Amino acid sequence: MSVIVFADTRGEKVAKSALETLTYGRKLASKDGASLTLVTFGDASVDKLAALDANKVVVARNIGDADSQQLTRLVADVATKEGATWIVFSHDDTGKAVAPRVGAKLNAGEVAGAITLPNDQGLIKRNVFSGKAQAWVELKTPVKVISLLPNSIPVEAATGTAAVEEYSGDLGTAKVTVKEVRKAGEGIPLPEAEVVVSAGRGMKGPENWGMVEELAKELHAATACSRPVSDMDWRPHHEHVGQTGIAIRPNLYIAIGISGAIQHLAGVNGSKVIAVINTDPEAPFFKAADYGIVGDAFEVLPKLIEAAKKLNAER
Amino acid sequence: MKAGSLAMAFTYRLVTFAARNVPHSMKILVLISHVPDTTARIAFTNDNTAYDTSGIQFIVNPYDEWYALVRALELKEAQGGTVTTITVGGAETDPTIRKALAIGADDAVRVDTAPKDGHDVAAQVAAFAKDKAYDLILAGKETIDHNGSQVGPMLAELLDLPFISLAAKLDVADGKATAERDVRGDVEVVECALPLVVSCAKGMAEQRIPNMRGIMAARTKPLQVIPAAATEALTSTVKFELPPPKQAVKMIPAEEAGKLIELLHSEAKVI
Ligand SMILES: Cc1cc2nc3c(=O)[nH]c(=O)nc-3n(C[C@H](O)[C@H](O)[C@H](O)COP(=O)(O)OP(=O)(O)OC[C@H]3O[C@@H](n4cnc5c(N)ncnc54)[C@H](O)[C@@H]3O)c2cc1C
Numbered sequence: 142m143s144v145i146v147f148a149d150t151r152g153e154k155v156a157k158s159a160l161e162t163l164t165y166g167r168k169l170a171s172k173d174g175a176s177l178t179l180v181t182f183g184d185a186s187v188d189k190l191a192a193l194d195a196n197k198v199v200v201a202r203n204i205g206d207a208d209s210q211q212l213t214r215l216v217a218d219v220a221t222k223e224g225a226t227w228i229v230f231s232h233d234d235t236g237k238a239v240a241p242r243v244g245a246k247l248n249a250g251e252v253a254g255a256i257t258l259p260n261d262q263g264l265i266k267r268n269v270f271s272g273k274a275q276a277w278v279e280l281k282t283p284v285k286v287i288s289l290l291p292n293s294i295p296v297e298a299a300t301g302t303a304a305v306e307e308y309s310g311d312l313g314t315a316k317v318t319v320k321e322v323r324k325a326g327e328g329i330p331l332p333e334a335e336v337v338v339s340a341g342r343g344m345k346g347p348e349n350w351g352m353v354e355e356l357a358k359e360l361h362a363a364t365a366c367s368r369p370v371s372d373m374d375w376r377p378h379h380e381h382v383g384q385t386g387i388a389i390r391p392n393l394y395i396a397i398g399i400s401g402a403i404q405h406l407a408g409v410n411g412s413k414v415i416a417v418i419n420t421d422p423e424a425p426f427f428k429a430a431d432y433g434i435v436g437d438a439f440e441v442l443p444k445l446i447e448a449a450k451k452l453n454a455e456r
Numbered sequence: 457m458k459a460g461s462l463a464m465a466f467t468y469r470l471v472t473f474a475a476r477n478v479p480h481s482m483k484i485l486v487l488i489s490h491v492p493d494t495t496a497r498i499a500f501t502n503d504n505t506a507y508d509t510s511g512i513q514f515i516v517n518p519y520d521e522w523y524a525l526v527r528a529l530e531l532k533e534a535q536g537g538t539v540t541t542i543t544v545g546g547a548e549t550d551p552t553i554r555k556a557l558a559i560g561a562d563d564a565v566r567v568d569t570a571p572k573d574g575h576d577v578a579a580q581v582a583a584f585a586k587d588k589a590y591d592l593i594l595a596g597k598e599t600i601d602h603n604g605s606q607v608g609p610m611l612a613e614l615l616d617l618p619f620i621s622l623a624a625k626l627d628v629a630d631g632k633a634t635a636e637r638d639v640r641g642d643v644e645v646v647e648c649a650l651p652l653v654v655s656c657a658k659g660m661a662e663q664r665i666p667n668m669r670g671i672m673a674a675r676t677k678p679l680q681v682i683p684a685a686a687t688e689a690l691t692s693t694v695k696f697e698l699p700p701p702k703q704a705v706k707m708i709p710a711e712e713a714g715k716l717i718e719l720l721h722s723e724a725k726v727i
Contacts, residue, residue, distance in 0.1 A: 210619070241608075325642050
C-alpha cells in the first residue's frame with residue numbers, strides 16, 4: 142500500500158506548496174500504515190530529493206511541466222505499480238491540469254482544491270461558490286486523488302533519507318511545448334504572495350499606482366487590482382482578482398479604493414486578515430474587513446508607507 | 457453581359473485564391489455551464505445537501521461565456537468553421553444555452569441529465585465528442601459554483617488529447633494552436649498541434665453583449681437534446697456549509713492611519 146505525492150521540486154528551493162503536499166501525504170500514509178512515494182520531474186539533485194520527507198522518490202529527468210499527458214502517464218504508472226490508494230497534488234497551475242487527468246485515467250474520484258484531510262467519515266472539505274460556501278466530499282473509488290489548495294495546512298518539516306529512483310518508462314513525446322517564457326518584473330507572484338496590496342477605481346488613474354507599489358514593496362507584498370482597473374488597462378490582467386479573475390488566499394489583503402462588490406469578495410474572502418481603506422463609510426467591503434479606515438487613499442497611503450518604513454527600520 | 461462575365465471570372469479568381477489560403481475551417485466545441493448569477497444568494501436546502509435554487513437567476517458561466525465562447529467565435533469569424541456548444545443538464549438549462557446561441561454559436565447540444573460530478577460532465581461530453589473530430593474544444597477555466605477546474609483536463613484525458621490549461625491568449629494557424637498562460641507570475645507561450653482541449657482564463661477575449669438579431673436568431677438555431685451515457689459517480693458531495701460570520705471590523709481614524717501597520721504587525725501578526 143502506498144501514498145503518492147506529486148510535486149514540483151525544481152528551482153533553488155522546494156516550494157512551500159510542494160512541502161504542504163508532502164505533509165498532507167505523510168499524514169495519510171501514517172494513518173494507513175502506508176509508505177510515501179514522491180513522484181517528481183526535472184533536474185533536482187539526488188541529495189536534495191533524498192532529503193525530502195518521503196520513503197522513496199521517483200524522478201523523471203527529461204520532461205517539463207507543459208505537457209499534462211506526459212505527467213499523467215508518469216504519475217499513473219508509478220501509482221499503478223505501487224498499488225497507490227491516495228495520490229496527492231498541489232492545486233497549483235500544474236496540479237490543476239494533471240490531477241483531474243490522472244483521476245480520469247485511473248477512474249479514480251478527485252477532490253479539487255481540498256482544504257482539509259479526510260475527517261472520521263473520510264469526507265474532505267473544499268471551497269465552492271467561489272469561497273462563499275464549503276462542501277464535504279466523499280470519494281467513492283478505491284484509488285483517491287486529491288489536489289490540495291495551497292496555504293491550507295501548515296508544513297511540518299521533516300527530513301528523510303529516501304531512496305531516489307530515476308524513472309525509465311516511456312512517457313511519449315511532448316505534444317504541448319514551451320516556445321518562450323516572458324519573465325515578469327521584480328515583484329512577488331500574486332498567487333503565492335502572503336501579503337497583497339490591492340487597489341481599485343478609487344485610485345482615479347494608472348498614474349497614481351506609485352504609492353500602491355511603494356507600500357507593497359515595504360510590506361514585501363504582491364500587487365492586485367479590481368476588475369474595472371484591469372479592464373481599463375490601468376493594470377495588467379494577471380492582477381485582476383475576483384470571481385472572474387483569480388482567487389487568492391493571502392495572510393493579509395489590503396484593499397484601497399475598492400468598493401467590495403460581491404464578485405470581488407469572491408476572489409479574496411479566503412484571506413486570513415482583510416484591511417480596507419475607503420472614503421465611503423458605507424462601502425460594502427467594510428462588512429468583510431477585519432480592519433478599516435474611512436479616508437482618502439491619497440492621504441492614507443503616505444501614512445501607511447511611512448509607518449511600514451518605520452517598522453522595517455526597527456526590525 | 458461582358459461586364460457580368462468579367463465580374464464572374466473575377467469572383468471565381470477570388471474564390472480559388474481564397475480557397476488556397478484559407479486554413480482548414482475549424483470545428484470548435486465550447487463547453488457551456490449553467491451557474492447561479494454572481495450575486496446570487498448562497499443557501500442550502502434538504503438538510504444542507506442541495507443548493508437552494510428558489511428565486512435564483514442562472515447565467516452562462518462567465519469563463520465559458522466571456523473567454524471560451526467569444527474566442528471561439530472570433531476564430532471562426534477569422535478563419536471560417538463552426539462553433540457548437542455542449543451543456544450537460546436538464547431542460548432548465550435551455551435559457552442559458554439560448555443565451556450562448558444569441559451571442560453567436562451556430563448550434564447547441566444538451567446531454568439530458570443532472571450531472572453527478574465533474575467527472576460525469578467530462579464523461580458525457582467525451583461520449584458525444586469522441587467520434588466528431590473537433591479541432592478545438594474550449595472550456596472555461598472553472599465554473600463559479602463548483603470551482604473544480606476538472607472538466608477540461610478530464611475530458612482531454614478521456615479523449616486522449618493534449619490540454620493547455622489557463623490560457624489567457626489563444627491563436628490558431630497552420631493546424632497549430634499557440635497560447636499564452638500566466639504561470640507563477642511569468643507569461644509562458646506554449647504551442648500544440650490540433651486537435652486539443654484548452655481551458656480559458658481572463659485576457660482571451662472581451663465580453664460580447666448579444667444584440668436583438670442574435671437573440672431572435674437564437675430562437676430557431678438547432679438545440680439537439682441527446683440522452684445521457686451510462687456513468688457512475690466517482691465522488692459525491694455529502695453536505696454544504698456556510699463560513700462562520702466575520703467578527704466586527706476594527707476601525708482606525710484616518711489621521712492615525714499609521715496605526716494600522718502597527719496593529720497588523722503586533723496584533724494580527726501578518727506583517
Ligand atoms: C459577472 C460579473 C463578474 C465580475 N467579476 C469581478 C471580479 O472578478 N473582480 C472584480 O473586482 N470585480 C468583478 N466584477 C465587477 C464588480 O461588480 C464591481 O463593479 C467592481 O469590483 C468594482 O471595482 P472597484 O471597487 O475598483 O470600483 P468601484 O465600484 O467604482 O469602487 C471604487 C471605490 O473606491 C472608493 N473611493 C473613491 N475614491 C477614493 C479615494 N480617494 N480613496 C479611497 N477610496 C476611494 C469609492 O468609495 C468606491 O467604494 C464583476 C461583475 C460582474 C457582473
